[in-house]
Amino acid sequence: MSVIWHLVIMAWHTLMRNKVQTLLAMLGVTVGVGALVTSMALGKGAQEAIKEQLLAAGANMIVVNSGNYQVERAGAGGSPADHAAISKPRSPILQTAQWQSRPIPNFPNVKLYRTHFEDDPMAEHDHPIASERLGDAMAGLGAAATLTLQDAQAIREQLDGIEFVASGVHENARLTLADDERKQWFTRLHGTESQLPVIRSGWIFPYGRFLTAGQVRNAEQVMVLGKVVADRLFGENVNPVGQTLLLWNQEFEVIGVVGSRSWASQPVAGDDQFDAVYIPVTTVHSLLNLSKLNTITVTTSSAGETSIIAKQIEELLRVRHGITEQMPDDFTVRTQSAQLLGKGLAPDVARIVAGNLESIEALTIEQLAASLQRANSTMLALLAGVATVSLLVGGIGVMNLLLLSVTQRTREVGLRMAMGARSRDIASQFVLEAIVLSVVGGLVGATGGALISETLEQLFAWSTEVSFLSMVVSIAVAALLGVIASVYPAHRAAQLNPIGALHHE
Amino acid sequence: MSVISLKDIKKIYQLGDNTVHALRGVSLDIEEGEFVAITGPSGSGKSTMMHILGCLDSPSEGGYLLNGKDVSNLPRQELADIRNRQIGFVFQGFNLLPRTSAVENVELPLLYSRPVMANTERHDRAVAALTAMGLADRLDHHPSQLSGGQQQRVAIARALVNHPSLILADEPTGNLDSKTSIEVMRLLQELREKQGITIVLITHEPEIAAYGTRIISVRDGVIISDEKNEPRSVDPIEELPPIAAASGY
Ligand SMILES: Nc1ncnc2c1ncn2[C@@H]1O[C@H](COP(=O)(O)OP(=O)(O)O)[C@@H](O)[C@H]1O
Ligand SMILES: [Mg+2]
Numbered sequence: 088m089s090v091i092w093h094l095v096i097m098a099w100h101t102l103m104r105n106k107v108q109t110l111l112a113m114l115g116v117t118v119g120v121g122a123l124v125t126s127m128a129l130g131k132g133a134q135e136a137i138k139e140q141l142l143a144a145g146a147n148m149i150v151v152n153s154g155n156y157q158v159e160r161a162g163a164g165g166s167p168a169d170h171a172a173i174s175k176p177r178s179p180i181l182q183t184a185q186w187q188s189r190p191i192p193n194f195p196n197v198k199l200y201r202t203h204f205e206d207d208p209m210a211e212h213d214h215p216i217a218s219e220r221l222g223d224a225m226a227g228l229g230a231a232a233t234l235t236l237q238d239a240q241a242i243r244e245q246l247d248g249i250e251f252v253a254s255g256v257h258e259n260a261r262l263t264l265a266d267d268e269r270k271q272w273f274t275r276l277h278g279t280e281s282q283l284p285v286i287r288s289g290w291i292f293p294y295g296r297f298l299t300a301g302q303v304r305n306a307e308q309v310m311v312l313g314k315v316v317a318d319r320l321f322g323e324n325v326n327p328v329g330q331t332l333l334l335w336n337q338e339f340e341v342i343g344v345v346g347s348r349s350w351a352s353q354p355v356a357g358d359d360q361f362d363a364v365y366i367p368v369t370t371v372h373s374l375l376n377l378s379k380l381n382t383i384t385v386t387t388s389s390a391g392e393t394s395i396i397a398k399q400i401e402e403l404l405r406v407r408h409g410i411t412e413q414m415p416d417d418f419t420v421r422t423q424s425a426q427l428l429g430k431g432l433a434p435d436v437a438r439i440v441a442g443n444l445e446s447i448e449a450l451t452i453e454q455l456a457a458s459l460q461r462a463n464s465t466m467l468a469l470l471a472g473v474a475t476v477s478l479l480v481g482g483i484g485v486m487n488l489l490l491l492s493v494t495q496r497t498r499e500v501g502l503r504m505a506m507g508a509r510s511r512d513i514a515s516q517f518v519l520e521a522i523v524l525s526v527v528g529g530l531v532g533a534t535g536g537a538l539i540s541e542t543l544e545q546l547f548a549w550s551t552e553v554s555f556l557s558m559v560v561s562i563a564v565a566a567l568l569g570v571i572a573s574v575y576p577a578h579r580a581a582q583l584n585p586i587g588a589l590h591h592e
Numbered sequence: 593m594s595v596i597s598l599k600d601i602k603k604i605y606q607l608g609d610n611t612v613h614a615l616r617g618v619s620l621d622i623e624e625g626e627f628v629a630i631t632g633p634s635g636s637g638k639s640t641m642m643h644i645l646g647c648l649d650s651p652s653e654g655g656y657l658l659n660g661k662d663v664s665n666l667p668r669q670e671l672a673d674i675r676n677r678q679i680g681f682v683f684q685g686f687n688l689l690p691r692t693s694a695v696e697n698v699e700l701p702l703l704y705s706r707p708v709m710a711n712t713e714r715h716d717r718a719v720a721a722l723t724a725m726g727l728a729d730r731l732d733h734h735p736s737q738l739s740g741g742q743q744q745r746v747a748i749a750r751a752l753v754n755h756p757s758l759i760l761a762d763e764p765t766g767n768l769d770s771k772t773s774i775e776v777m778r779l780l781q782e783l784r785e786k787q788g789i790t791i792v793l794i795t796h797e798p799e800i801a802a803y804g805t806r807i808i809s810v811r812d813g814v815i816i817s818d819e820k821n822e823p824r825s826v827d828p829i830e831e832l833p834p835i836a837a838a839s840g841y
Contacts, residue, residue, distance in 0.1 A: 093711050094703075097696075104691050502687045505648060506701040506750075507676020509669045585648050589687070 098520040099527075105492070109524060112488035115481030116528030116568065117535065120561045122477045124536025126470030127557040129543070132550035133466065148286065149397045151242075151383040151404070152419045153233040233417040234380040236368070238407055246399050248387050251282045255382040256371045262364065264320055265331040265338060272319045275363040276334070278371030284345075286386050287360070295328040295343030298367055302342075306369035310339040313361035314346040314354040335374060339366065397421075478564070481528070482572040485521055489576035493517065500580050501588025510581035517580050521573030522566050529565025533558045593660050595758055595790045596622040596645060601654035601664075603640050603813075614640040615651070616813035624757075625788040627781065627823065629804030631795055637813040638794045639762065645792060646679055646760045647671045659757055676704050680751025684763035686743045688735040688750075695731045698722055698750045705754070721749040725779070741772035748779060752789075759783070761793045765800055777803040778826050799824075 102109045239254040256278035264270035277283075281300045284290050290297075293314070302309050310332060312320070321327040327341045347354055347361065354361030372378060385400065387393050401420045408417055493500070500513055508516075537558065540551040603615040614637045622628055632638050643649040644656065647663055648671075656664040663674055675681075680701075688697045698718035702709050722731055725745040735743055744764060751759050761780070765773035781803055783789045793804060801807050802824040809817040 089711050090708055100692070498687065499689060502683075502689075503700065503704075504672065505646070505675060505681050507672050507704040507754075509672045509704070511669075512704055586643050589648075589683070 094516075094519055095523055098516070098523045102520055102524055105488075105495075108488055108491065112481075112484040113524055113528035113531070115477070115484035116525045116565055117481075117532035119474060119478035119481035119568070120529040120532030120565050121536040121539065122470070122474040122532075123561045123564060124533050124553065124557055125539050125543075125551075126467065126474050127561070128536065128540035128551040128553040129470060129549065130467045131552040131554060131557070132540075132544070135552055136550040149385040149387065149393060149400060150421050151234060151238075151385065151400060152421070153379065153381050154418065233408065234383055234404075235378055236372070236380065238404060239380065239383045241403060241407060242383060242385060242400055245403060246396060248396055250386040250388045251286050251384075253280045253283045253286055253384045254368050254380045255279050255384060256368055256377070256379070257381045258371070260334055260364065262316065262320065263333040265333055270320055272316055274313070274316050275359055276371075277363055277365050278368035279365050280368055283365070283384075286384055291346050292343050293346050294326045295341070297343055297345065298365060303367040303369055306367055306373045308337055308339045308370055309342045309366065310334070311343040311345055311365040312341055313363040313365075314344055315356050315358070315362040316364055317341075317344045319356075334364075334366075337374060478568055481525075481565075482568045485524060485569055485572040486576060488524070489517055489521055489573055490579070492520075493576050493580045497583060497588045497591040500583050501585050501591065504583070504585035505589060513583075514577040514581040517577035518570060518573045521569035521577075523569075525565040525569030525572075526562060529562040532565070533561045536561070594621040594657070595624050595626075595659060596620070596792075597655075597657040598644075599655040599657075601641075601644060601651045601656065603637075603644065603649075604652045613813055615644075617654070618810075618813070618815055619654075620808065620815065620818065622790060622792065624790055625784060627784045627791045627793070627803070627805045628808060629793045629795060629801035629806070629821075630808045630810060631798060631801045632810035634796060636810045638796070638810055640813075641810065642760055642762050642792070642794050645758075646681060647674050672704075673706065676701060676706075677754065678757050680754065680756040680759045682744070682747050682751050682759065682761040682764045684766035686735070686740075686747045686767070688743055688746060690736065691734055693732045693734060694722055694727060694738070694746045694749075695719060697735070697746055698753050700750060701754045717753055718749075721753040722746065724752070725749040739772075740768050741775050744768060744772075744776050745779065748776075748783075752783070757790060759789055759791045761791065763795055764793065765795070765797075773800065774826055781823060781825075 234254075236254055239252050243249060243252040258276040258278070259273070260276035261271055261273050279298070280303050281298050284292075284297045294317075295311070297311055298309065301307075312327060317325075317327050320332070321330065326344075328343060330341045332339050332341060345361065345365070356362050368380070385396070387396050397420045401416065404418055404420075405416060410417065503513060503516075537553045540553050543549045544551045598618055598620050601615055601618040602613070605612040605614055618637075618641065630638055630641060640649075644651050647658070647666075650666070650671075651664055654664065655662060658674065658678060663671070666674070689700070695715065695718045698721050699714050702714040702717060719728075719731060722728065725748060727742065727745055727749065730738060730742060730746075733742075735746070738746065744767075747764075748759075751761075759780070764780075765776055768776060777800060780791055780793070784791055784805075791804075793800070795801050802821065804821055805823050807817075807819055807821045808815055
């Protein structure tokens with residue numbers, strides 16, 4: 088080992104006898120390896136970004152909604168995102184339901200039918216409804232639903248491959264500042280559970296924290312404000328934690344504010360996430376005397392299993408709800424929503440997608456993934472091409488240097504042969520010199536490539552990921568390049584006639 | 593047993609239609625401890641003889657026993673091993689590697705020793721050889737920082753470092769002035785006298801040949817005379833330390 092190390096040092100000294108030529112040849116390898124590392128970093132980064140975006144877009148999310156709104160397409164016009172809905176053929180009975188069809192803005196050919204009896208507003212309630220009890224005209228409005236907390240619990244406990252389950256009740260709500268009755272804000276209210284932030288991975292909490300499992304269990308009157316709500320009621324950059332708000336004439340303590348991590352989706356008035364308040368689902372249930380849920384949000388451990396699990400959820404809920412063979416579901420299971428797709432994507436990714444496809448709403452996750460991969464692999468192929476060409480040029484540079492070196496050092500070769508060097512010793516000397524040159528060039532290139540990748544990320548927010556493996560691979564590629572480039576020159580040197588070489592001028 | 597035994601050696605070069613008979617049948621024996629000077633005019637075949645003696649080339653015809661072993665028809669790699677173990681070369685142009693220290697130059701033959709020699713042993717032996725040549729204070733000098741005489745002494749140290757049985761010197765004084773030439777010849781004489789090393793020296797200068805114990809004259813590829821010689825003696829050179837017998841050289 089130490090002898091080899093000595094030979095490496097000698098090879099380095101020999102290379103340094105011709106500094107300029109050596110450095111020029113090395114530069115070729117450096118550029119090639121730098122390009123290789125950078126392209127691998129960009130490739131890996133893009134892959135990670137796609138994965139992240141797909142997850143953010145809900146690739147592993149299943150949303151179970153109560154009720155079953157079916158979409159009827161009257162013509163071949165607009166095509167809303169119905170790809171993920173698990174729809175059943177509609178029962179003939181329901182065609183004649185007393186519900187009037189409601190036109191949907193922007194999609195004149197589409198009609199929505201409300202198809203489940205539970206939602207019948209003519210039904211008589213046998214208990215005082217929430218608005219009567221709480222003295223707030225809005226309390227309980229729109230809360231009629233078919234899902235229960237027990238359904239959520241069953242999904243959580245009976246199915247495999249489930250990551251998180253969060254129950255949700257969604258209402259419109261008017262908030263009033265306890266100290267100042269004139270300060271009011273009308274917003275969305277989400278009754279939910281403590282795990283929601285894990286599902287919504289893009290959330291941050293500038294103040295306070297999210298609901299705890301204990302607060303949910305005890306149905307406490309606590310509230311997490313969306314950033315828009317906090318700003319409107321308390322002013323920007325004011326910590327509202329500990330303040331009291333009135334909802335349905337009840338006092339709620341503010342325990343946190345939720346904002347967005349991503350610059351891509353900044354909170355705006357009217358959005359569903361940040362112009363909203365979050366309170367324990369149990370609190371909503373106890374105050375409004377409800378046991379129903381509007382949604383159950385489920386994430387799966389792996390995005391690949393999402394549709395299978397969605398199917399299992401459907402079957403589980405049909406059994407739990409006692410729905411017979413001919414009857415349609417009284418809930419809807421969606422593996423992801425078109426709306427999330429559009430929103431969750433970073434603008435650069437969305438541009439790639441939108442540029443290639445007519446309507447983002449027509450996308451399925453598979454199409455999206457394929458299209459992203461295509462765009463990604465085109466870019467990668469380009470970079471790999473650049474890397475290959477520069478490595479090729481680098482290799483030719485190394486070969487050129489060695490051929491020159493063999494000519495310049497013919498007498499040295501003759502001398503070494505006279506001293507007892509065999510052909511193989513001579514050949515390995517040149518190969519070793521090429522390896523040393525390429526590996527040093529490769530090390531510089533790999534470091535440079537890593538720095539460039541980092542800079543690209545910092546300056547242009549491109550996602551890059553330099554892995555240790557890619558560095559090792561690049562340097563190994565450089566060493567291999569050195570070996571290949573040195574084969575011919577080394578062979579030429581080894582085949583020299585000792586006498587001729589000794590007397591070479 | 594003779595160190596060298598040549599039997600009717602012929603070397604024929606084919607240059608297109610031209611056939612050049614560089615050696616036309618050379619027979620000679622060289623005993624251990626002889627200092628043989630081979631002289632002759634340019635083109636007489638001295639270098640050709642030296643290449644064959646040095647196992648750098650094989651004869652077209654004839655037999656060559658080196659230390660009793662027939663080496664006239666060995667493959668390239670085996671010749672390389674014999675050169676490495678048994679022969680030390682000293683060239684006219686010194687042939688030192690440029691921008692490489694004296695020690696590293698002397699280490700060169702040891703790099704090709706089999707089995708592989710440890711770094712420390714190689715270094716120690718090179719230092720010892722240079723010390724024996726009076727260059728203990730020039731170990732890290734590059735050739736360009738040494739005088740001609742010093743460079744040739746580095747080359748001699750390199751020829752000796754492998755403890756060869758034979759030193760072949762091709763015009764070793766050709767690039768040196770007369771005073772330095774005398775120093776180098778004195779050095780070779782001392783190697784023979786004190787350590788009994790066999791030396792074959794090739795020169796076209798009769799004054800240099802006069803330092804040998806035997807002078808062989810070559811002309812047109814044949815030996816025309818082969819005589820014992822009373823070696824020309826010079827006063828021991830003041831500036832050179834006596835070659836330390838204890839160092840093994
Ligand atoms: N490689 C060779 N090819 C053809 N002819 C050669 C070769 N080497 C030497 N000769 C010829 O052989 C003869 C002897 O040359 P050489 O041994 O170099 O003589 P010297 O060293 O005494 O000057 C010369 O005529 C020379 O031209
Ligand atoms: Mg000659």
